[in-house]
Amino acid sequence: MKASVYYSKNDIRYEDLPVPELEEGDILLQMKSCGLCGTDIHKALHQTVTGPVVLGHEVAAEVVKVGKRVTRFRPGDRVVTAIHVPCFTCHYCDRGHYTLCEQFKPTHIEPGGFAEYIRLPELHVKHLTHKIPQEMSWEKAAMVEPVGCCLHGLKQAKISSGCSVLVMGCGTIGLLSAQLSAMMGAAKVIVSDLSPFKLELALRLGINHAINPARDDLEAQIQDMTDGFGVDVVIIAAGVSSLLPQAINLLRRGGRVVVFSPFDHHNMVNIDAGRFFRDEISVIGTYSLSPYEMPEAIEILRLNKINVDDMITHHYPLSQLTEAIEFAANPANDVLKIIMKMD
Ligand SMILES: [Zn+2]
Ligand SMILES: [Zn+2]
Known part of the structure; x- marks a missing residue:
């Protein structure tokens, strides 16, 4: 499969990666849209992460394969997810501070949203992944995560x-x-x-x-x-x-x-x-979102309580992540939200 892999500031490569293997509780998603977040741009330009790594966390995708133990999803389901899952039992989670949980940041999707396919581990499948209505566009669905934040x-x-x-x-x-x-x-x-x-x-x-x-x-x-x-x-x-x-x-x-x-x-x-x-x-x-904000965000977008369609100003194909980041980071450009499209 193809992915846009970040190596360093001026080195993002559109290259082949193996399609992730599934454990019994996991699901495999085919990416459709992934929002380019300000934090992705910040990470890439300020080199706050060490490559090679696949960025992207505003995921809208279709289920293509499910592990043996997965009953809640099946191929063809249209879903959104987020990237970090709390443990629900630690000191912070007990107090409702899910985003401060020790487990939160280390949990991740594989390899990241700027890829053709991603693996959702069992915890993501259980706590963070939700079906979206048939009529919701992929690019709108990619806005669920930022709305939740x-x-x-x-x-x-x-x-x-x-x-x-x-x-x-x-x-x-x-x-x-x-x-x-x-x-x-x-x-x-x-x-x-x-x-x-x-x-x-x-x-x-x-x-x-x-x-x-x-x-x-x-x-x-x-x-x-x-x-x-x-x-x-x-x-x-x-x-x-x-x-x-x-x-x-x-x-x-x-x-x-x-x-x-x-x-x-x-x-x-x-x-x-x-x-x-x-x-x-x-x-x-405030930072990120807890699992509880995902269903609320879906509902707000389903009911068109806010206008996100007019906030999406540009689309780029997955192969042009470098161009998308450069375009977004240039203050001379009239740009708000960029969606990376894979469908
Ligand atoms: Zn974000
Ligand atoms: Zn916790």
Whole structure:
């Protein structure tokens, strides 16, 4: 089978790999669509993983073979899955922090989503894999995993009806989070980004307010829109840690910042620490998703509660992963979500 294998920054090879062998509890999937995630691009360009490795985790695929002990799936089923499975019994899992489970990160699909076929180990089959409706397109199905990740973060933001939300950064995570906030009842959803293309897209997706901080004074606008109170929730969905102090300044008393960005380790920032005691604000970190968000994400997309179709701006064949990453990483390009297509 073919796969796009990452070796190092400027070396991704479209090459032959053996089709993975199945154990009795596993299933083999034929990949149809796989989203190119910001974390894939980050891993490839900043070399935070050592090759050879097959990236890709936003999987939409068809079951082609099942192990002897598998009863829940059969060839022909259309499915989505995620890549990490918690153990459900450890210290963290007991407390509902599934993404912090020791078993979470080491669990993986084989070899990765940017391949023609992948093996799902038994744990993935049991806990993370779900059938999708016949009418859901493959590319839409590839958005289930990122939607699940955003739900995971937003649950902790405690969005209630009538509240105000600012999303900093209009990439895939930002625009999904903005739409999901509105779906959850937020009365005022504001997004900020430096890209006119992304701001325009945000408005097209139904977001109320789109602000370009290079042109307008973000702080003044937020004060204006919230009668001087600040917003209830800020979601940081851009990899710029200096947004954190700014986000804290934009919060109303009792407000919450959700950080959904892979800042580097020991990346220090100065914040107004007085606001925690005085104003009871919170800063919440979020990463990945738990198994419980997958069915919710499928349901949201099945019911078209948010618009993901217009977020998908480009498609690339599996053989052109290098080109896709270069295109996505160039700020001069009008691009949001890229889907790698195998069907
Ligand atoms: Zn992702
Ligand atoms: Zn665990």
